[in-house]
Amino acid sequence: MNEFEAAKAKAAAAYNAAADYFDHPVSSFWHRFGRRTVERLGLRAGETVLDVCCGSGGSALPAAEAVGAQGKVVAVDLAERLVALGKTKAREKGLGNIEFEAADMLSLGYPDASFDVVVCVFGIFFVPDMVAATRELWRMVRPNGRLAITTWGPELFEPANAAFWEAIRDERPDLLRGFNPWERISTPAGLREMLAEAGIGEAEIVAEAGSHPIRSPDDWWLIAMGSGYRGTLTQLDGATLARVRERNLALLERCEAITTNVLYSVAVR
Structure with missing residues (x-):
């Protein structure tokens, strides 16, 4: 298996x-930032x-609402279970203009200039070559369409993030990551x-400082279980997972909010 695969x-x-x-109320930021991304695009019917x-469907569902019945949204993700959640929500909302599909964004097979708008919220950093993905x-x-890429700003989920990895270090130092891929593009200069490098000469980039309230350390654990941290947690046996949870939450006894700084970018072709 190569690096990309x-x-x-x-x-x-x-x-x-x-x-x-993923859709637990404590993780409402997924949909909040998705909707804000769509609002910045000024989608037209x-x-x-x-x-x-x-x-x-954090951004796909509000996009479908914005473009109306005469418009169309194609929503893709690698995670089949998230796609299934999106399909259910679209059906419940009566949105017949949106298609959810489990697919790889780099091999969709659409011709050049297929869409008025392309959106990627908190996803561009999952591929080893972000430049190639952005170019695709x-x-x-x-022409005259828009590309919106939304990514995390600095200090993501602090102080809970540092507490999480400290707890992992105590139990499974082999699972520590030396670098988070979004850090390269966590500032306006880095994203620009x-x-x-992807051939986009001009883009509007807006940095938005934010924090997400948590009522207790347990809220943070639910966020971790419903996000990319879960990939690390699934590698722990039951006893180790319990110790990591206990240690992580003990370090957050007085935490009332986590950092959620965001960068929004929109480029017009």
Whole structure:
């Protein structure tokens, strides 16, 4: 298995495992930032949208509402269980203009200039080559269309993130990660550089500082179980998982919020 295939399998496994907690109310930020991404695009009735790394529809569902019955949204994600959640929500909302599909954003097979808008929220950093992935998304944008890439800003989920990895270090230091891929693009300068390497000369980039309240350390654990951290947690046996949870939560006894800084970028082709 090459590097790309390994990264793809790892991301799919983590988020399929996380699907049972992904839409828990404590993790409402997925949908909040998805909706904000769509609001910044100013979608028009009748437009066609491709949403990659769509999760359970945080940006795809509001996009479908915005483009109306004459428009269309294609929403894809590697995690089949998240796609299933999105399909259910679209059906419950009566949205007949959206298609959810379990697929790889780099091998969709659409011709050049297939969509008015392409969206990727918290997903571009899951591929080993973000520049190549961005170039592929840009290829599918029509002239005068838009590409929206939303990613995490600095200090993601702190102080809970540091507490999580400290707890992992105590039990399974072999699972520690030396680098989070989104860190390269967690500042406007870093994101702009990556976009430029992908052939996008101009983009509007907005950095938004934020925090997400947690009522107790248990809220953080639910967030971890419903996010990419689940990929690490699934590698622990039951006893180790219990110790990691206890240690992680003990370090957050006085924590009332976690950092959720975000970068929004929109480029017009």
